[in-house]
Structure formats: C-alpha cells, structure tokens
Amino acid sequence: MTSDAISNQLLAALPPPERVRWQPRLEPVDLVLGQVLYESGVALGHVYFPTTAIVSLLYVMEDGASAEIAVVGHEGLVGISLFMGGESTPSRAVVQSAGQGYRLKAADLKEAFNRSGPVMHLLLRYTQALITQMAQTAVCNRHHTLDQQLCRWLLLSLDRLQGSELVMTQELIANMLGVRREGVTEAALKLQKLGLIRYARGRISVLDRPGLEDRTCECYAVVKKEYDRLLPDRPAT
Incomplete structure (x- = not known):
C-alpha cells in the first residue's frame, strides 16, 4: 500500500496481510469541492477513504434545507451503511474541502468485513466514534x-x-x-x-x-x- 494511502488512518491500521489484499482494489480519486459522493436513499456503490479531503455528511429536509451531522477526513471512511447492513442512508455526503482519497467497491468492503475479524472490529470502532460525533453535533x-x-x-x-x-x-x-x-x-x-x-x-x-x-x-x-x-x-x- 502506498504511503499516500497510509495517510488515511483506517487504511494505515489494517493488518499487513489485509493491506496487501486491499492494495490492487483501492482506486485513487480526486475529491472536488461540492462533489456529491452519495445521495439520500441511493444504494452505495463504493466507500471512500479521504486522505487530504474532508467530506460532510448532511441531512437534507424536504424543502432543501440541510444541516451537517458529521465530518469525515483522513481518520475515517464515507459509507458505513454498507457494512452495517443498510446499503443506503438518509443522509447526503458532500466534499467540504477538496483533496484526494481512495475508493473501494462496495462488494470488496463487505467481503473484507465479513471475512476478517480485525477489519470488522476496526470498522465498528470507527462507527462508534462517528456515532458519537453525530450525537454530540445534535446536542451542540x-x-x-x-x-x-x-x-x-x-x-x-x-x-x-x-x-x-x-x-x-x-x-x-x-x-x-x-x-x-x-x-x-x-x-x-x-x-x-x-x-x-x-x-x-x-x-x-x-x-x-x-x-x-x-x-x-x-x-x-x-x-x-x-x-x-x-x-x-x-x-x-
């Protein structure tokens, strides 16, 4: 796995055998300011691992008004609903600060989550941290x-x-x-x-x-x- 990929905290924390397995499947992507990575209710085709970009998770009301529920950067990934079993989410993911990242096909992530205990535990710990951010944002x-x-x-x-x-x-x-x-x-x-x-x-x-x-x-x-x-x-x- 390249040094750039390892600048994402979750990718860096993968056990070495998993890094080798993921390497050919990770696709580098440019994340452009304002780019929508997924929309509410739409099945996710990929998960994204930002390295230098920041992605905002927004809840959008019927009248178009929105509010941020969390931010994701080099510490995490965008698309937790894939391995949580939901396939889609009611939120929207928008690039808040332009930069680079990597994406992985939905099927590859689910296969790794179901096959490897260490990967599953790492992603679930990240999900707990993200839920904390969402809850604290609502309180704030x-x-x-x-x-x-x-x-x-x-x-x-x-x-x-x-x-x-x-x-x-x-x-x-x-x-x-x-x-x-x-x-x-x-x-x-x-x-x-x-x-x-x-x-x-x-x-x-x-x-x-x-x-x-x-x-x-x-x-x-x-x-x-x-x-x-x-x-x-x-x-x-």
Whole structure:
C-alpha cells in the first residue's frame, strides 16, 4: 500500500496481510469541492477513504434545507451503511474541502468485513466514534451558541486537514450548520476581532488554535477524546 494511502488512518491500521489484499482494489480519486459522493436513499456503490479531503455528511429536509451531522477526513471512511447492513442512508455526503482519497467497491468492503475479524472490529470502532460525533453535533446545535458551534466545526475540520487554512464560503458554512448566512457572518467577525481567525475571500485561516479551544463548548473535546480512544494513531505492525 502506498504511503499516500497510509495517510488515511483506517487504511494505515489494517493488518499487513489485509493491506496487501486491499492494495490492487483501492482506486485513487480526486475529491472536488461540492462533489456529491452519495445521495439520500441511493444504494452505495463504493466507500471512500479521504486522505487530504474532508467530506460532510448532511441531512437534507424536504424543502432543501440541510444541516451537517458529521465530518469525515483522513481518520475515517464515507459509507458505513454498507457494512452495517443498510446499503443506503438518509443522509447526503458532500466534499467540504477538496483533496484526494481512495475508493473501494462496495462488494470488496463487505467481503473484507465479513471475512476478517480485525477489519470488522476496526470498522465498528470507527462507527462508534462517528456515532458519537453525530450525537454530540445534535446536542451542540440545540444547546450551544452559534460562535461555539463555529469553533467546534473549525476545530473538527482542522483535525482533518494538514494545514491551518480552510477554503469555505460563509454560505457553505451556513448550510453545514443549518443557520442563516448572517448568523455565520456575525460569529466569524466576532472570532476575527478576538484574533482567533482571519477570514477573507472564502478562506479561513486559524491564527490562535488554543484560543478556539478555550472558546468552544465541551462538544469538541468529547468527540476528539472518543476518536483518540477508539482509533489507532499509527499503522498496525
């Protein structure tokens, strides 16, 4: 398996025999900003393992309004319903930050999940971490202020990027958080005045990460702790 593929945490954690088995089946893909990887209710043909991209999982209402329920980056995969037995999901997966990744055919993933105990346990631990993020996002959106939610969202996104800059318009952020664009503008300006971020021309640069962590709610720490607890941070040997 290439070093680029191993930059995805789940692929890196595969036992060596599984890495050899997966190598010829993994297809490198460019993930373009705004690209829809799957739609609500549609059977999934592949799972995606981002390496430098970030994918947002959104719940879309009948009137077209949406809200983010989780983000996936180099720590995980997009398409857990395949091995959970559902084949499809009511959410939509959209590329939030452009980059690269790998995809694997649905049949290959299900075969590996059913055949290998270590693969199954790894994917189930990741699923538990993802469910924690979804649950905490719901709680955060209900009980915490918009600038706290924005801080949480920025920190979760940063954890899935190699740098400290996000390319993201306020309109896209508003769609992710399920709020009005004016609310995002106000929250972003507040963080900018505090010297925590710089926002210009669709680019958000984080200037003071510890400051963001101090200002966010407990939800970010809960999610990060669960990912750190459940997922390995280095390749299996």
